[in-house]
Amino acid sequence: MKRKWNEVPTSTFMRQLFQTSDLPAFFRQNRQAMEVPALTEYLRQLCAEQGLVPERVIRAASIDRTYGHQIFNGTRRPSRDKVLQLAFGLGVGVEETQRLLRLADRSPLYPKLRRDAVILHCLSRGRTLAETQELLQSMELTILGGDSGYGG
Amino acid sequence: MAVEELTLPAEEARYPAELTARCELLERLGGGQGCETLLVRERSGGRLLVAKCREKAAGGEEDAEAEILRRLSGPGLPAFAGVYENDLMRCTLREYIPGRTLDRVAAEGMSEAQVREIGLGLCAVLRRLHSQDPPVIHRDIKPQNVVLTDTGEVFLIDFGISRRYDSAAGEDTVFAGTRGFAAPEQYGFAQTDCRSDIFSLGVLLCWLMTGQTQLGEASAGGLERCIRRCTAFDPKDRYQSVDAVAAALRAGFRRPWRGDRKRRWGRRILTAAAVLLAAALLALAGADWERDAAVAFREPLVEEAVRLALGKEPEEAIAAEELALVEGVYIVCGDAYPTLMDYWDKGASWDPERLEAAGGGAASLEDLRMLPNLREVGISGGSVSDLSPLAELEKLDTLDLRYNQVTSLEPLAGLPALRLVGFNMNPVEDLSPLAACPALEIVDLCDVPGLTKGDLANLPETLSELTITDVAERAGALSGMTIRRLVVSAAGDPDLAVLTGIRGLECLTLQEAETVDLSALADHPGLRELTLPLGTWTEDLTSLLELSALEHVTLPREMEEAVLALGELPFQVVYTG
Numbered sequence: 001m002k003r004k005w006n007e008v009p010t011s012t013f014m015r016q017l018f019q020t021s022d023l024p025a026f027f028r029q030n031r032q033a034m035e036v037p038a039l040t041e042y043l044r045q046l047c048a049e050q051g052l053v054p055e056r057v058i059r060a061a062s063i064d065r066t067y068g069h070q071i072f073n074g075t076r077r078p079s080r081d082k083v084l085q086l087a088f089g090l091g092v093g094v095e096e097t098q099r100l101l102r103l104a105d106r107s108p109l110y111p112k113l114r115r116d117a118v119i120l121h122c123l124s125r126g127r128t129l130a131e132t133q134e135l136l137q138s139m140e141l142t143i144l145g146g147d148s149g150y151g152g
Numbered sequence: 153m154a155v156e157e158l159t160l161p162a163e164e165a166r167y168p169a170e171l172t173a174r175c176e177l178l179e180r181l182g183g184g185q186g187c188e189t190l191l192v193r194e195r196s197g198g199r200l201l202v203a204k205c206r207e208k209a210a211g212g213e214e215d216a217e218a219e220i221l222r223r224l225s226g227p228g229l230p231a232f233a234g235v236y237e238n239d240l241m242r243c244t245l246r247e248y249i250p251g252r253t254l255d256r257v258a259a260e261g262m263s264e265a266q267v268r269e270i271g272l273g274l275c276a277v278l279r280r281l282h283s284q285d286p287p288v289i290h291r292d293i294k295p296q297n298v299v300l301t302d303t304g305e306v307f308l309i310d311f312g313i314s315r316r317y318d319s320a321a322g323e324d325t326v327f328a329g330t331r332g333f334a335a336p337e338q339y340g341f342a343q344t345d346c347r348s349d350i351f352s353l354g355v356l357l358c359w360l361m362t363g364q365t366q367l368g369e370a371s372a373g374g375l376e377r378c379i380r381r382c383t384a385f386d387p388k389d390r391y392q393s394v395d396a397v398a399a400a401l402r403a404g405f406r407r408p409w410r411g412d413r414k415r416r417w418g419r420r421i422l423t424a425a426a427v428l429l430a431a432a433l434l435a436l437a438g439a440d441w442e443r444d445a446a447v448a449f450r451e452p453l454v455e456e457a458v459r460l461a462l463g464k465e466p467e468e469a470i471a472a473e474e475l476a477l478v479e480g481v482y483i484v485c486g487d488a489y490p491t492l493m494d495y496w497d498k499g500a501s502w503d504p505e506r507l508e509a510a511g512g513g514a515a516s517l518e519d520l521r522m523l524p525n526l527r528e529v530g531i532s533g534g535s536v537s538d539l540s541p542l543a544e545l546e547k548l549d550t551l552d553l554r555y556n557q558v559t560s561l562e563p564l565a566g567l568p569a570l571r572l573v574g575f576n577m578n579p580v581e582d583l584s585p586l587a588a589c590p591a592l593e594i595v596d597l598c599d600v601p602g603l604t605k606g607d608l609a610n611l612p613e614t615l616s617e618l619t620i621t622d623v624a625e626r627a628g629a630l631s632g633m634t635i636r637r638l639v640v641s642a643a644g645d646p647d648l649a650v651l652t653g654i655r656g657l658e659c660l661t662l663q664e665a666e667t668v669d670l671s672a673l674a675d676h677p678g679l680r681e682l683t684l685p686l687g688t689w690t691e692d693l694t695s696l697l698e699l700s701a702l703e704h705v706t707l708p709r710e711m712e713e714a715v716l717a718l719g720e721l722p723f724q725v726v727y728t729g
Contacts (some may be wrong), residue, residue, distance in 0.1 A: 059703065085406060105256060110180040113190070114164050142176060147198065 039103040040074040046090050046100075061089025062129060062145070081144045084119060088129035088144075099122055105126040115141045168236035171203060171243050189246060200248035201233050202309075218244040219310040220288055228277035228307050249309065251301035258295060258360055264373045267360045271375075273306030274298065274353060274399035278561040281308075282346040282394060289344055293352035294333040295359060303491075332365040338383055348389040350397060354390075368457045375401075379534050411551045447522065453534075454519040457481040457488035478523045479547075485533035488510040492550065495530040501668040507533040507555040507577075517541040527569075532556065537561040552596070553578060558567020574619075575600055593617065600640055608633065630654050639663065648672035658701075663690065671695045684708065686729045693718055 047054060058068030063085055070076035071086070078086070083104045087097040098108045109116040109123075118139060122132040133143045164172055175192035178200075182189045186207035193200050203215065221232035221244070233245035254270070262270075274293070281288040290297075293309060298305040298400035317354065335351035338344050355365050358379045362370035372379050378400045384390045391397045417607040431455035448470035455470075459477045464470055478687070482488065482495035485507065489495045513534025520526060521541045528550040529542070542548060543563040551564070554576035564570060565585035573586065583603075586592055587610050595611060596619040597603060603620075608630060611618070619639035620630075630638075631653030640646070641663040649672040659681040662668065668690050673679060679699050683706040684690070693714055696702060703725040707715065709729040715721070 107181055107191075109177050111547045112164070113180060115176065115178060116180075142178065142193070147193065148426070 038074060039078075039100065040072060042100065042103050043072055043086065043090075046092055046096060050090055050092070052090065057086065057089040059089070060091075060129065061085040063089070071074055075143075078102075078104055081146075084109075085129060085144050087123065088127075088132060091126070092123075093126075094123045115137070119144075166240060167203075167205065168241070168243055170240040171236040171245075174234075174236075175201065175203070175245075177203075185511050195605060197232075200250075201245045202230070202248050203243045203245050204310075205241045206244040208239070217698070220311045221246055224284070225289070226278060226280070228280070228305070229272065230307060230309055239528040242282065249299045249301060251299045251305075252306070252357070254295035254298045254300060254360065257300050258363075262360055262445075264361065264375060267357060267375065270298070270300065270306055270360065271353065271357050271401045272398055274308065274356075275401065277306065277308045278346075278349055278353070278394045280396075282349070287346055289346060290349050290352075291334070291338065291344055291649070293349055298356070304354075333359075337387060341407045345387070346393065347390050350382050350394060351384075351387075353394070353397060354379045357382070376659055409430070441721050447475060449519045451514055451516045451519050453483050453486065453488055453514045454481060454517075457483050457525070458519075460488055460490040472522075475522050476525055479525055480528035480530075481520065481526065482528070482530045483532070483534070484530075488568075489530075492528050492530060495552075513556075520545065529553075542567070550590075554596075560562070564589060572596075582610075583607045586610065587612045595619070597621075598637075637661075651676070659683075667691075674698055676703060680704065682706070684711075696723070697721075 005069065028142075043057075047057060054069065054072045056064075058065060058072070061068065063071075063082060067076065067082070068086075071078045071082065072115075080101065083100050083106055087100055090096070092100075094109070099107050109120050111117050111120055115136065118136055118141060119132065121127075122135060127135070129144070136143045167177065171192070173195075175194050177190050177192050179191040180188060181191050181202065186209060188205045190203045190205065191200065192203050218232065218235045225231045229247055231247040233247060234243045235242065237243065278290065278293075281290060284423075290308060290311065293308070297308065297310040299309055301307065312329075317460065333352045333355045335344065335348040338348055358367055358374055359365050359371040361375055361379070362368070364370060367376065367379060378397065379393055381389070381400070382397060382687055391400070396466045421438065449458070452490060458464075458467065458470065458475070458478055458481065459468075461480060462470065462474055480492055482492060483488070484495065513530050515535045517529075517531070517536055517539065517540050519528065521544065524545070525547055526545050527547050527698040529548065530550070530552040532552065534556050536553060537558055539558060539561065542551070542564045547569050548567055548668055549569050550572045550593070552572070552574035554574055556578050558575060558578040559579060559581045561575075561583065562585050564573070565588040569591055570589045571591050572594040573589075573592070575689065575693040576596060578600060579602075580600050583597075586595065589612065592612050593615065594617040595615060598621045599618050600621075608620075609632070611633065615633070615635055617637040617639070618630075618635050619641070621641040630651065633653055633654055634656040636656055637659040638657060639653070639661040640651075644665070645667045646662070646665050648668060648670065652672065652675045654676070656678060657676040658678055659682040660673075660676070660679060663685050665685060665688050668684065670686060670690055670693065673682070674695060677699065679702050680701050681704045682696070682702065688708055689710070693711070696705065697718065700722075704724050704726065706726045706728060709727045712727055715725055
């Protein structure tokens, strides 16, 4: 069964939280909003927002088709690099990418590391995956998915 | 795109220069006050390591970890890989353990047997720490500091607050540990010793069973007593050694412990005398028990594969209940392997001479009847002919039997989970039983002699991948079938027109071909991927431009010039060789 993911704006949520006198009741009522959506749901939501179908995203992310669909249907937990490739495939920005990483249980991008900084830069400028890879390579950094033991 | 100039903040300069010279910093795994954990990779060799960097201003007992890891490496502990420092910080490097920490794993729920197994794994690691002179106390055993690898091995990481037991000291002065998991004496009542780790181990077991750090309403099942005793307030009421905890964990095991496989590393080196003594004792006292419980195998190679799966020594008895834990059996010619990966990579390695010369390979699958949870079978280079022992294996997913003597596939009909089969070089007579396998996706029939069009027509329509040889001899055999991925071994100059009539073709790989004429591919407008092997040559690549769905083409390096002559391409080309 698919659960529709309705996000309550955090500010509204915070206000309700401050006003409530019955904390357990607040948690009961808002259980759904507080539940973290699964990675697959968020991926689908982003697809819908960007007007893309998974097939297209997987292709643009240069991910093996079978592997890609396994990520989309939740049967495979993607490596960190694969999540980043998907973010480029989706054409989303930094905020969405960090959220994808969090939902995939992978560490967020960290601007104090060169490789992550390049990736953040490219995400914020709307660069394609190919452009990002080229930039990573030119700076002698490991390209996304470039190490089978780590990102592959 | 012209490579863009990018000026980055010089933040990496914070880290010791020798560290950044040796390793590329890949990922920040975590961090806190004045402390950062990074995943890094050695620039030469590519080994993944974890760097734990502590700012010197943050103080603390930062040297303990490096010293402990340097002295103690081996099963369950990450290997030490160096220490670097500059004015700002000190970074300790250790082996990266791929896997997941228990807090992540536990979110998926865990059976009591799994919890016992993890507990036993931890006992084995702690035994090594505690048996040092003076003993090493970890002092921070908690789910975040225990990594479970994909193969089920347990590693203890983060020795940041570990220390050597100082028998002269009265009490620890600084609280170190994690609230909820730390023993009461870690708050300063008394000096911590091995029993503090036993307390935390008990809390960990409790948390894995119930999600709580204290026994309460939720049941901790058969572990309740063990947890209660581990977590007694007064250290002298607890188990006094991890060996005692391990004994308690093992005692309640309904199923024998699979974790014996960890002995692969910690393999006890018994002297010849001890072996003899043990054998003599068994003969005297344990012989009756042995006869009742131990399983006998008909096929020695299957026995060897089962021993690998269970981590059993050659002389160790295997109890009938343990067989339910075996999920895979992998044999190539006369050698057994522990995983499917090894089977493909090392074992089979598809050395036809080795496989053909076989003799000495497995002959009978009879023993597989005893393995109800078998999911993967790879047995190649033997003389297997009878598949009937597989007929009841409802979980069987992968069956690769290349280079055997199988003729009838009848026993496979109706196997509900069977997804992949490989019968290369087997004299298979009739493929129709495969049509009755509802989950079948991938079929490998390379060099199956005498396959006819009629045979292939019996393959289920749901097939997504087929590998087949000498397609030319079976012109039209595949016509009318829907196959998404096709791998064709077609030595010489195959005529691709034989593929005409295959529907839905998306990926085509040709093996062994020499000269091919690609114009026939125009019949497959949905083709997305094309792979031609090394040594292939084709006169004319222009027909590729007509394939509008084409995305990836893999070609031998020799064709690069011909490709460049085509100008801008709507697909990606990768060269091999």
